[in-house]
Amino acid sequence: MPEGPSIVFLKNKLQRFKGQTVSEASGYSEMDKSAIDHIKIMDIETYGKNLFFVFKDFFVGVHLGLFGSMLVNKRKKVNASFALHFPHSEINFYVAKTHLYQGKPSDHFNFKTDILKKEYDGEFVLKSIREDHTEEMIGDVLLDQKLFTGVGNIIRIESLYRAKIHPDSLVKDIPEKKLVYLIETVVNYAYEFLDFLKNDEVKEKALIYEKKICPKDKTELIAEEMGKVHRKTYVCPKCQKLYS
């Protein structure tokens, strides 16, 4: 179950499939799979919460949504929504949405906003939110995949706590230095998240996500939906400042 780092984690597991030739694609997803037939996987990439299988003239995007999962050389009882078969192995996706794109990923997506890509450009993100999203709450902005590609609810909550910013603060009210620090924190935490995945300890290493009290001063946390995004948000009312 996926935020950006979980997808990178999956991509890393699939490295040996680069250069391999797909013998068949299957699954109940509506995407036309007829072009994926005895062709070579040129590359496997990510963009935020999307996993891409790159072929010569097109690529396939896989999105796991909230319930999706991937198995290599194993199957669940239910049918896969998408699967790639090889002579001696297979990759199966469950409850995944797929989309076939012409061209290459960089034709369609701006890598500067992807928190886990080499091309990530924090200054570009800062500029974008200070130009066009000043009236929005930072808690909402963080989930905007066009601005913070790959950020999910856990990264959002944990980053705001670490940066000591209340999610209901409007972008225009947050000092620039604080925004810069938040943007750095998001990226640093995303890499920590990726590391935690190796030992399946994302939740136990979280500071306030799904917790009751602030680890710093034992203040009772607030846990409710905030902003426009209907997602449960955890906040320490003492540590996190509401800028206004």
Next chain:
DNA sequence: TCCAATGTTTCGCC
């Protein structure tokens, strides 16, 4: 058994 959840799209209704 029930409920919520690391997500996004679609649909119906103003």
Next chain:
DNA sequence: GGGCGAAACATTGG
């Protein structure tokens, strides 16, 4: 058209 809310999704874990 836009904005908003609810539903949907071959799920899963507490």
